[in-house]
Amino acid sequence: MNENIIEIDFTDEEQKKIEDYAGKHGLTVEETIKNALFEKIKQQGLSFVEWKEKYHKGWYLNTREQDENLFEEYLDYLKENKLNYNEVN
Known part of the structure; x- marks a missing residue:
């Protein structure tokens, strides 16, 4: 299937x-x-903070560099779901 x-x-x-x-x-x-x-x-669609809360528990403990990497991952998530950053943030 x-x-x-x-x-x-x-x-x-x-x-x-x-x-x-x-x-x-x-x-x-x-x-x-x-x-x-x-x-x-x-x-x-999830905003960046909502996305982090849903998929990355403990995100608030991240360093700035880790948060930047998460943001890149978030942009990939938006692209995969054909969502526009401005529409969900």
């Missing part, structure tokens, strides 16, 4: 809404779902 595939079950009502939206905007159902998931991820 491909671990990059997400299985989502929709109710009949949700499926109808997705299909209607896709039809009105000239999109496929898959594109509509992908766009919705991207927006949800973007809305849940």
Whole structure:
């Protein structure tokens, strides 16, 4: 099984809404779902401090150099998730 595939079950009502939206905007159902998931991820984007708190416990004990390295890692996290620094900070 491909671990990059997400299985989502929709109710009949949700499926109808997705299909209607896709039809009105000239999109496929898959594109509509992908766009919705991207927006949800973007809305849940973490600021640098939130990201450190979530992924690097004890970050406040870091030296300036360690914090700079974490910031580079954070920028990679944003890039991997196609997020813009200015949108989440």
